[in-house]
Amino acid sequence: MSWETVIGLEVHCQINTDTKAFCGCSTEFGAEPNSQTCPVCLGMPGQLPVLNTVAADKSILTGLAIDAHINLESKFDRKNYFYPDLPKGYQITQFTVPIVEGGHIDITSKDGVKKRLGVTRIHMEEDAGKSMHEGLDAVSHIDLNRSGIPLMEIVSEPDMRSADEAIAYLKQLHQVIRFLGVSGADMEKGQFRCDANVSVRRPGEPFGTRTEMKNMNSFRFIKQAIEFEVNRQIELIEDGGEVVQQSRLWDSVKNESRPMRSKEEAHDYRYFPEPDLPPLRVTQEHVDAIRAGMPELPGQLRQRFETDYGLSPYDADVLSQTRETSEWYESLVAAHPADPKRCANWMANELLGRLKEAGKDLASSPVSAQRLAGLLDRVGDNTISGKSAKDILDEMMVSNDDADSIIEAKGLKQVSDTGAIDAIIHEVMQANPNQVAGYRGGKDKLMGFFVGQVMKASRGKANPGMVNQRLAELLKG
Numbered sequence: 001m002s003w004e005t006v007i008g009l010e011v012h013c014q015i016n017t018d019t020k021a022f023c024g025c026s027t028e029f030g031a032e033p034n035s036q037t038c039p040v041c042l043g044m045p046g047q048l049p050v051l052n053t054v055a056a057d058k059s060i061l062t063g064l065a066i067d068a069h070i071n072l073e074s075k076f077d078r079k080n081y082f083y084p085d086l087p088k089g090y091q092i093t094q095f096t097v098p099i100v101e102g103g104h105i106d107i108t109s110k111d112g113v114k115k116r117l118g119v120t121r122i123h124m125e126e127d128a129g130k131s132m133h134e135g136l137d138a139v140s141h142i143d144l145n146r147s148g149i150p151l152m153e154i155v156s157e158p159d160m161r162s163a164d165e166a167i168a169y170l171k172q173l174h175q176v177i178r179f180l181g182v183s184g185a186d187m188e189k190g191q192f193r194c195d196a197n198v199s200v201r202r203p204g205e206p207f208g209t210r211t212e213m214k215n216m217n218s219f220r221f222i223k224q225a226i227e228f229e230v231n232r233q234i235e236l237i238e239d240g241g242e243v244v245q246q247s248r249l250w251d252s253v254k255n256e257s258r259p260m261r262s263k264e265e266a267h268d269y270r271y272f273p274e275p276d277l278p279p280l281r282v283t284q285e286h287v288d289a290i291r292a293g294m295p296e297l298p299g300q301l302r303q304r305f306e307t308d309y310g311l312s313p314y315d316a317d318v319l320s321q322t323r324e325t326s327e328w329y330e331s332l333v334a335a336h337p338a339d340p341k342r343c344a345n346w347m348a349n350e351l352l353g354r355l356k357e358a359g360k361d362l363a364s365s366p367v368s369a370q371r372l373a374g375l376l377d378r379v380g381d382n383t384i385s386g387k388s389a390k391d392i393l394d395e396m397m398v399s400n401d402d403a404d405s406i407i408e409a410k411g412l413k414q415v416s417d418t419g420a421i422d423a424i425i426h427e428v429m430q431a432n433p434n435q436v437a438g439y440r441g442g443k444d445k446l447m448g449f450f451v452g453q454v455m456k457a458s459r460g461k462a463n464p465g466m467v468n469q470r471l472a473e474l475l476k477g
């Protein structure tokens, strides 16, 4: 009998704010250790936290984007534990009543199957500081710049049934968050990190005991960690053992997970209501105003690209990966409105590939949407062949010239003039009387030979469509 995998994900996402959750300290990344601290985020006694309402508004916006319920009154609690990077001895978090409940993320699998994955809740909390051990001999240093930075914890239902589904959920959530602008979600900076809860069961049976892989910040590692853990649990059970509920750490060097702490050793956080913060109350009008300011979301954008521009689902997906990509595409279409599909092909297949090779992105692209549109205009009016256009784009990547001046300078203008093409065809026919006779005698395959000869005689500049059309005409005799 086969096994079924069950996965639930907790994502910690740094909310994009200028100042911390409960004090006025800057959240700027990469500053001198401890330079962005004050008595509140250093955990000095007797200091009063004041909620940064920007963090609340961005949590609400995220909730609305995933169709969740917004609690007009939510609460803050204290989660008590000792850790060197947590000077207060507790973390302020929303335990009993989070700001957002419910909602869902829709994913599409590689074979096009859609699935709706439930979100349990989004609550606000503050980040802890950072312990630093690297390069230090027998001591640790603590940087509290991160202490008090606002986070959203997005907790999913145990709805995923494979590592691929888990990754699809995370990528979709990551994309939505980036589109909303509520977080930089830069995984390398730890702004989007994931705990993966994994269990296995026989299909139809109740959920098995879960383990939790903590704090991963790469899609690749998360996938590897889940797959490793699923195999470990199955082998364990099949060998007559039992899964123990525990937290585990993924070691991306050894490609294995190892236990961190088990349920028995788990913290008793002794949650209680945060006495220094009143409940967070927002009005329905305020929530509605936030909803009114909601930007277009990736799913809506993909749909619009398919219907308005006739793009394939694949191209629509590629061109809506980030807001920047979609905006670039739409300015290309605005500059070359004649053919949105041509715009999509050239941007997705030609430009993005060249940028990647050059180690650049759209923001640093040497070719602007305007200049690419200029090139596509010349493809559209048959001045140049597609093949020449690719060479011209190569040239545009390293020069500031526009398509027209490169065409002019290199003499790449395609011959689309019937008279000129007919003249070349006549020459080719005269030089190859046997093939003409053969074609006329029924050897249709010789058409390819003639097209090749004419293209060669024109040094590649004849418009291929026209060559085919005129050859068919003139070879008839």
Ligand code: ADP
Residues within 6 Å of the ligand: 006, 007, 008, 009, 010, 155, 156, 157, 158, 159, 197, 198, 199, 207, 208, 209, 210, 212
């Ligand atoms: P904790 O604080 O113990 O991590 P949470 O309620 O915050 O508990 O998170 C539990 C996470 O584990 C949720 O994402 C939930 O979907 C997931 N989960 C719960 N039970 C299982 C299970 N049997 N298998 C896999 N995931 C589970």
Ligand code: MG
Residues within 6 Å of the ligand: 010, 195, 212
């Ligand atoms: Mg957890």
Ligand code: ZN
Residues within 6 Å of the ligand: 020, 023, 024, 025, 036, 037, 038, 039, 040, 041, 042, 148
């Ligand atoms: Zn501070």
